[in-house]
Amino acid sequence: MTSTEDLLWEHLRSRGLGPGDRLPPERELAADLALSRPTVRIALGVLAGRGLVETRNRSGTYISGTNPDDLLDVRLLLEPYAAHRAARTARPSDHRALQELLGAASAALDDGPAFAAADLRIHEAVGTLSGNVLVAEIMAGLRTRLARSRDNTSPNLGVRRSTLEDLRALVDAITDGDGAGAEAAMRTHLLTVGAAADRLKRDEGRKPR
Template structure:
């Protein structure tokens, strides 16, 4: 596998402008309310066209970091142009332990809510996911798809779009840990048992037991993941 299939992402010009802009704000020690240089000046000093500067400013505008006043200049909204969005936070691999903590917090509550609110149809969907996982495992697979469906179904049954949204932001990282966890010998069948326990608590409408079962399950996954954890960079 050579470097032939490298990322090869040619940085767009406005991205470079963005970086220079952030650097400028930091170096010049600008803070909220301060005015940025005029677009024309920025274009000239950065050696790019005004259109490219404009694109960068538009990006900062939609991110709420800057406010452009027609005829009055462009102003900083915060003390920095650096964005620390959840997405970026999640990017860092070393944050995986944090992701698993967050998962425990969220899914425990989701299981509790699901036990209280699930409709019969939603319960059926959860059951189907469980069956699917069982079939996968019986067929020699590790049941990762059934696992995914199960948790998705529980999340849906909890009827909390806010918690669901939080889950979505860490979904990718969870997928990683799921795959890794289920690769451990003997894990799939034990995982199925844990899922079954969660299902039964939700079916019975026992919120407390559902939460406890989910917590136990998630902690098991986290433990496996942490054992194989190797700090990076």
């Protein structure tokens, strides 16, 4: 059965609304979908929790600038490649630096925001170690979006634990010079975290309000 928020999201997309576009008023959306305004308001809250829409003070509600699915697609194109390159080009000093970053992530396991920051530093380091300046620049440009994408997953201890294991496999593959292994580890990590984010958003949408 399609949830109200999914129905609303599909309706918004069917109207041709994209990133940065302002949503119609709640009363109009309610009329379009034959729903009550409180029901539409709750659905908008769920979409905001997913990062799909955002409310701006005294301005209204807008389609968010970055669809989380679009961000994941870009990362899947970019970061496994970066990991493969890093495994081929990183030096012993780089290996030590990665191990130190991994140690910082492990030490921060019980602190969601600190762990998220340590996780992000590892991803940025892999981008830099790829030796591709454009990859590093793109990763730096995505920093704010990447940080925001962790808002839903970093508070969850189970996700942090699985992420740490993923990062350990990634760093070990890079340290071993295993390009294919590093690429696979990064891809697995991104897909796992993406699936966890979707699951947590669905769970949040089911909570009574």
